[in-house]
Amino acid sequence: MPEPLNFDVAIIGGGIAGVSIARELSQYSINVAVIERHDDVGLESTSTNHNLVCQGGDSLSFRPGTLHAELNIKSIPLWPKLADELNFPLKKVGGLWLIRDKADFKRYLRLYSRAFKSSLEPNAPYYIPEGSFQPLEFVNRKQLLDMEPYVMPNALGALYDPNLCITDPIKVAKALAENAKANGVEFLLKQEVIKIERQGITYSIYTRQGLIIKSTFVINASGIEVDRVAEMVGARNFSIVPLKGTLTDFDEEVGKLISHEVHVLPRMEDLPHVKAVLPNIYGFARSGIYLELTYKSDKAVREEAVNHNIKVAKELFPEIPFERHIVKSFTGFMAYTNADTGWHDFVVDIPDYVPNWINIVLGPAGVSASPMLGKKVIELLIQSGLRLEPKKGFDPRARRSVSS
Template sequence: MRVEKKVEKYAKRRGWKVKARTEDGILYLEGEVPSYKEYVEIGRYAGKQKNVEGVVNRLKYKGKKEEKRKEGRNEIIGEADVVIIGGGVTGCMIARELSKYKLDIILVEKAEDVACGATKANNAMVHTGIGEKMGTLKQKLCVEGHKMYEELSKQLDFPYEKNGMWIILTKDSFADMPIPSFLGNFIARFIIPRIILRRAKKLGIPMYIVKRKELLKEEPNVTSRALVAVYSPTYGVTSPYLFTIALAENAIDNGVKIMLETEVVDMITEGGEVKEVVTDKGRIKARYVINAAGIYADKVAEMAEAREYTIHPKKGSTLIFDKDYGNYIKHSMTILKFPRTEHYKGGGAMLTLERNIQLGPTLMEVEDREDTSVKAAEIEQIFSHFSLLLPDLPRKGVIAYFAGLRAATFTEDFIIRRAKKVRNFIHVAGIQSPGLAAAPAVAKMVVGLLKESGLEMVEKEDFNPYRKANVVIRELSIEERKKMVEKDARYGKIVCRCEGVTEGEIVDAIHGKIGATNIDAIKRRTRAGMGRCQGSFCLPHVAKIISRETGIPLEKIKKNGNGSNLFVGKAKCLLEEKNEN
């Protein structure tokens, strides 16, 4: 049966009016379904069909919000060989990769900083590729990207460690399957580890089986219901925002122009080509456009008349624990549970570089592309699910929680290709996990696509692959610390007591290549406010330092972007307001 008919039949059986149409491998859905839930359901069904390269879901449903596009500004603000849309890890990695060539490059980002979307809200794992579906593009790029991290971290001076990962099978692994428990335990102990090892061998990922006894000796806080583990020594962890900032800074050094708080609102196309990218700050003439817009990639593609997919956000929420529990586990770990949830690795207890345990992420379809709220039910779900792994990890250890949105398409795999009908537009869409690990390989692939589409790429002789990070005082030896304070007394004054961040480091962040002029930007660069008091003590101090260094009045300092003002004015401002009325 043809794909369109199959999808229409699926809908009809459920009483929904859906019309499906295929063009160039893209499946377009039109009609109406009762609610967002069904909208997602049929989109996913359509995405699973053979030879579908993308699903554009135009179905209506009750309560669907009509979008208003922001107004663009008319003046020309730039001209570039390549315009990259999106300053997440993917966009910045592409910018840095392309900066090796003699090209004029502009990267536009709607937020006030790079790394503000899914990049800042993922769990920092540099996956090896073992957890991905075999044969997918994302797996291929993940395996390749993972191998490039070591070199990159040396060049760009961002933190990266191979801390390793346990994949753990327990008596609960098959508890939800309709098979007797002895059989489930047998499969968990003897069959699954061997399947994993076989895959690892195929992918060239070093892994080995660890018996229960050894596992519990190494990780005494892991559940005693554990049966066996497969250990992956090369599993990596980085800081996704420090990595992205490093990429952006190095790209700037090599001539890339980064325009923050610049939102793409339209594109001017002519004869199957994008001519100009229209933003809320003005128009940019572009020879090539790369769409790395993450959660908004489908909207941006639509502006270029190259809509070949629809993004349906999948939220992931994560709990972060106090670093007091940093030695509670030695390595990151995950529990394998069957049946597997589709397109979800299952999360785990993941250690950050600073040895904060992260529990999560969850998986939840949400309609709102800005909904990064963590719900009470998600918190409970995390505790109940991961108590199967670490039954005694106490609730009181949690210091923060956050959510990020995965930019999933209905076909689920990465979509990295030239647009079907627009000659100079390249999709880098559907980038969800393992997008961080894959980013270096994604960028290489984009170089290939640009060459294919006719862009002449000549390597620069003077490309500088190196970038130096700002000093991190708490990581220095006492002797080095002493020297730093002698140089500048501000490296002696500790502003964030929980994380040991000094005034000097905050000042460095403010005057960095991408200057941090709000609380969250400082936090990502220095960790001030990331500890157990969550900024209660340091917020007033950090705000004052920003104000002093930038000249922005204290009462105008923001938490992050526009609209996030920390204060309503100077003290007494409300009384004065009242007097005037």
């Protein structure tokens, strides 16, 4: 049997959640490992999403008082600094929530008020410092056409969010991981966790490839497999539903005609799907999301899903021949909680009966919330007794390949 590798904190999972936490922990004088079953980071759900940093308007739909709202809204002012330090692409494009009738307008008024009370008032629970956030505004039909000349003819106007950004989540994950590696975090790649044992407050993590990792604290950030990993130590205090989402990309000919993220609030007949079109960081356009409940192993792209995404794109931009400019369609999974109530929230907590173990479930808008996630986890680790001393010589810009 091989000698165990000893760490203060072991993070299971190298997606956006795991590497965000690793980068935050690399600022302290502790031994940290990230255990990832693939040969690189960010290759599962992180690599298959809409590429949005859901600032401002998109955060309107996050119910106040939820962790979903807190982490997303508090992450807004952190993104520009993070992009500057780690040199990953981040482009502010803004978002337009189309108003089709009075019912849409009333819904947007309610959400606008919610956002203001949640983040802009000085005594707001998630107050955003002045200068970090541009106020949302309503634009009329003429203003909307100036911004998006090809938009649907029955749009009366829109709620405009100038804060919304696009990025490349894979590059974000790689940048976070490489900075964590340069600051002392160890990455154990191509290591699939198959068993975990707990002896008091020490965990022994066994991988299919033969490694044994011992750690006092374990952070379960294993994405769509988070429930399976939690079951290994009886730490599953949540339920998730694996939702598969299909997105469709269109080429630069379409991409150059769309400048903002454009979508409409779903109505009953639209659910559970998302009706949105947006540019991506490389000049393409993207439409979706077609959502379906299925098995975790089902990554097939269905014709029905692609047709839905084309239909959505044509509804929002009727004059653009999307069907002639398809590049690809692809799928990814989201871990959706609270399926019984229909209102998703993040899970970032320690089960009462399993000490020093933190479960992480992000799901929708997880990339957007990632800058604040690491700070939230550090709060929990300190509450659990982990002593954190700032590391002398921490370099927020250094990079080192995680595979070296």
